[in-house]
Amino acid sequence: MATISLKSVVQSSKFLxxxxxxxxxxxxxxxxxxxxxxxxxxxxxxxxxxxxEALRRLEIAEPRQVYDRAYRIRVAMQCSLSHTLLPKDQWTTPETDFRYLQPYIDQVNAEFTERDAFDNIKFTAKQ
Incomplete structure (x- = not known):
């Protein structure tokens, strides 16, 4: 059964x-x-x-991304502890805020869904 997601409807509609x-x-x-x-x-x-699992796969494919992620999280924790923001030139811009982990999440989600569907196959005995 195919389902229609809100994301696909919005992306396909130029107006929305x-x-x-x-x-x-x-x-x-x-x-x-x-x-x-x-x-x-x-x-x-x-x-x-x-x-x-997505992070594990990212680390195999692009270890620098995992290192950069850990660095960004540590900087954010320091900002949180000191109740400050970074200087404006160090802010993440919308152009650099790309979804680096999303392709791996989609891939893992598809595999988990397939595994779940395979594990739930029901057999009926012939009479």
């Missing part, structure tokens, strides 16, 4: 994407994570098995 993209940019700016040097994927909880 034009309406929601400015609102998304305002929300990202108001969230404040860019002002302490984080990217959106840095906010994902590492306790999730999905994110753990």
């Amino acid at each position: 994407s034009g309406l929601l993209k400015p609102a998304a940019k305002v929300y990202a700016g108001a969230a404040g994570y860019q002002q302490i040097g984080l990217k959106y994927d840095d906010l994902l909880a590492e306790e999730s098995p999905l994110v753990k």
